[in-house]
Amino acid sequence: MRRSDGQAGQIGRTSASGYRVRNRLLLSIPDTEFLVVRPHLEFLRLPHRCILHEQNEKLRFAYFLNSGLISLMIETREGKTVEVGTVGNEGIVGMQSAVGLTRSPLREVVQIAGDGFNIKPPLLQNALLSTPFLRSILNRYSVLQGLQIAQTAACNRLHNVEQRFARWLLMFQARSDSDSLVITHDFLAAMLGTDRPSISLAARNFQRRQVIEYKRGAVKILSRRKLEKLACECHAVIQQLSAESDLKGATK
Amino acid sequence: MGMKSLALVQSGKRTNQDGRPVANKILLAIPDAEFHAIRPHLEHIVFPRHHTLHEPNEKPHFVYFPNDGLLSLVVVTENGKTVEAGIVGKEGIVGLASAVGLTKSPLREIVQIAGEGFRIAVVVLQNTLRSTPQLQMALSRYAVLHGLQVSQTAACNRLHDTEQRLARWLLMTQDRVDSGILGITHDFLATMLGTDRPSVSLVAGRLQNMQLIKYTRGAVRILNRKKLESRACECYGVAQQFNGDLGLK
Numbered sequence: 001m002r003r004s005d006g007q008a009g010q011i012g013r014t015s016a017s018g019y020r021v022r023n024r025l026l027l028s029i030p031d032t033e034f035l036v037v038r039p040h041l042e043f044l045r046l047p048h049r050c051i052l053h054e055q056n057e058k059l060r061f062a063y064f065l066n067s068g069l070i071s072l073m074i075e076t077r078e079g080k081t082v083e084v085g086t087v088g089n090e091g092i093v094g095m096q097s098a099v100g101l102t103r104s105p106l107r108e109v110v111q112i113a114g115d116g117f118n119i120k121p122p123l124l125q126n127a128l129l130s131t132p133f134l135r136s137i138l139n140r141y142s143v144l145q146g147l148q149i150a151q152t153a154a155c156n157r158l159h160n161v162e163q164r165f166a167r168w169l170l171m172f173q174a175r176s177d178s179d180s181l182v183i184t185h186d187f188l189a190a191m192l193g194t195d196r197p198s199i200s201l202a203a204r205n206f207q208r209r210q211v212i213e214y215k216r217g218a219v220k221i222l223s224r225r226k227l228e229k230l231a232c233e234c235h236a237v238i239q240q241l242s243a244e245s246d247l248k249g250a251t252k
Numbered sequence: 253m254g255m256k257s258l259a260l261v262q263s264g265k266r267t268n269q270d271g272r273p274v275a276n277k278i279l280l281a282i283p284d285a286e287f288h289a290i291r292p293h294l295e296h297i298v299f300p301r302h303h304t305l306h307e308p309n310e311k312p313h314f315v316y317f318p319n320d321g322l323l324s325l326v327v328v329t330e331n332g333k334t335v336e337a338g339i340v341g342k343e344g345i346v347g348l349a350s351a352v353g354l355t356k357s358p359l360r361e362i363v364q365i366a367g368e369g370f371r372i373a374v375v376v377l378q379n380t381l382r383s384t385p386q387l388q389m390a391l392s393r394y395a396v397l398h399g400l401q402v403s404q405t406a407a408c409n410r411l412h413d414t415e416q417r418l419a420r421w422l423l424m425t426q427d428r429v430d431s432g433i434l435g436i437t438h439d440f441l442a443t444m445l446g447t448d449r450p451s452v453s454l455v456a457g458r459l460q461n462m463q464l465i466k467y468t469r470g471a472v473r474i475l476n477r478k479k480l481e482s483r484a485c486e487c488y489g490v491a492q493q494f495n496g497d498l499g500l501k
Binding site: 072074076077080082084085095096098099100101104105106132135136138139140142143144145146147149150151152153154156157158193194232233237241244 | 389
């Protein structure tokens with residue numbers, strides 16, 4: 001399961017139909033392994049709010065993102081929701097199908113628009129039989145993601161709305177490359193597993209302290225440094241784990 | 253990686269080199285040839301109650317395959333607060349992070365319910381994995397299933413109350429230890445559930461009044477599993493649907 005020097009040929013890697021590959025897992029595998037997967041990669045655009053998988057439905061695809069961000073969400077029977085993890089171009093969405101599970105209780109929803117590739121589970125499973133390096137980096141990624149989710153599990157229990165709000169904004173900004181984030185209070189409440197008034201209160205506090213500015217449904221981060229102070233330690237822990245999942249030699 | 257379900261060798265049919273029987277579901281699920289590759293490296297150990305196997309961010313030396321008992325994966329915050337993110341029994345493995353080559357993990361691994369099992373040095377397991385593809389797949393599959401358990405816990409910790417979470421915890425634990433008597437104190441339950449002892453005592457007292465559980469000398473006995481299920485949040489049902497995939501009843 002050890003990392004080897006498998007980064008050859010990553011420049012200009014494309015899918016069979018000519019789309020450039022930016023997913024870091026796909027960029028880090030050796031040429032021979034990439035050629036096994038390549039014919040099965042189907043390019044797709046990921047529009048904002050698009051649902052890739054609905055809770056408990058059959059898993060139809062696994063996804064390798066080139067850009068954008070996917071939220072992994074859980075919704076309870078009475079309709080409460082909370083985000084438990086996120087995946088960008090460092091990872092894979094739908095790893096459950098790669099190990100033969102047919103269903104998953106997670107909703108996968110596009111949080112930041114982007115694009116990437118999908119692959120059908122049986123084709124991925126088949127490819128994995130002859131791609132040991134890909135197999136081991138997928139394992140490594142699932143474990144790292146599990147650790148991030150574990151941190152979220154603790155955070156959801158132990159930290160208050162302001163701390164979690166700050167953590168979420170920092171994560172979101174890092175992923176979106178923009179200081180102005182179009183997100184409503186309702187939406188934030190759904191992500192953080194709380195209600196709209198709690199978010200509004202936290203947002204007002206942040207605004208008063210000139211940490212953020214709220215205008216026409218968009219949050220603008222005025223001071224990232226202040227926001228980092230307001231966030232709980234979970235931000236740093238999760239960020240560190242994300243950095244670990246960035247494989248040596250994989251390009252941005 | 254397409255193992256649909258676990259085809260298990262009967263418990264007790266396999267032993268390590270010292271003759272200790274194997275009950276761990278992953279070690280029972282791999283083919284004979286692969287078991288023989290790993291067998292010489294399996295060192296039998298007992299897991300005494302509350303014993304810590306790994307402290308956050310220390311370098312892990314061993315990976316553990318429990319035969320019984322229950323191990324807890326705990327997140328510890330800077331100010332010392334703790335909450336459980338996942339549990340592992342005979343269906344799983346503890347130390348996945350080191351098995352996939354990470355040099356540290358932010359989780360504390362602690363024995364919640366005493367038991368026994370095997371350990372294997374990290375380097376030895378990594379070497380063995382190169383020639384044991386089925387074991388590698390089984391670990392990968394377990395990592396994903398465990399990730400789902402942790403995800404559900406993340407949501408549950410946010411959305412459900414202490415009574416629901418306590419009921420869920422007791423049920424999930426019973427599924428793993430195959431016993432209606434769980435050796436666990438209120439202090440530890442509070443730690444696990446990320447709350448304080450009085451809250452746990454209050455809730456446990458209520459479940460006891462309803463005759464769903466009985467609390468005696470540091471152990472909880474489950475009296476009425478069916479009713480306990482109705483007090484648990486839906487998260488128990490979500491976790492339970494994967495019991496078959498994990499080789500649990």
